[in-house]
Amino acid sequence: MKKILITILIPILLQSCVYNNEEMLYPRQDSVNNISYSETISKIISNNCLECHSNANSDIYANGNRLEDYEDVKVTCDNGKLLSVLKHKPGFPKMPLGKDKLSDLLISQIEQWINEGAKNN
Numbered sequence: 640m641k642k643i644l645i646t647i648l649i650p651i652l653l654q655s656c657v658y659n660n661e662e663m664l665y666p667r668q669d670s671v672n673n674i675s676y677s678e679t680i681s682k683i684i685s686n687n688c689l690e691c692h693s694n695a696n697s698d699i700y701a702n703g704n705r706l707e708d709y710e711d712v713k714v715t716c717d718n719g720k721l722l723s724v725l726k727h728k729p730g731f732p733k734m735p736l737g738k739d740k741l742s743d744l745l746i747s748q749i750e751q752w753i754n755e756g757a758k759n760n
């Protein structure tokens with residue numbers, strides 16, 4: 640009887656651990672609230688830009704423009720280029736190069752983060 644209880648209980652306990660972890664790893668990303676560099680911005684960049692703009696690849700694939708480190712992203716925000724390339728403004732190369740424009744939600748998350756000071760948070 641004890642064994643049966645344990646076999647039933649352990650998976651249930653494990654299940655609740657997994658659930659908690661997911662909540663912590665993937666906080667709500669469907670709004671422009673609580674945007675942080677570490678949780679939101681660096682992930683957008685990593686998913687869409689680093690194949691060309693990583694420190695290792697940028698010289699070969701992105702004309703030396705780096706976006707892997709916060710400092711490099713900050714410079715690109717401050718000179719206005721980040722939003723211009725994402726919004727496909729005239730006179731700027733359209734990013735991500737050769738792919739669809741990022742969704743309005745992702746662009747507004749980046750814009751919100753910049754409006755809040757583009758902090759390393």
Ligand code: HEC
Pocket residue numbers: 684687688689690691692700701702704706715720721724725731732734735736737741
């Ligand atoms: C397939 C490769 C590739 C991907 C993916 C890519 N880029 Fe680029 N990016 C380039 C290249 C190549 C250039 C240089 C273009 C030029 O100078 O005309 C560039 C230039 C830039 C520049 C500098 C523009 C300027 O006027 O100086 C910025 C900012 C930029 N990319 C941002 C991004 C962002 C943000 C993403 C992801 C959303 C992204 N890129 C995805 C290849 C890429």
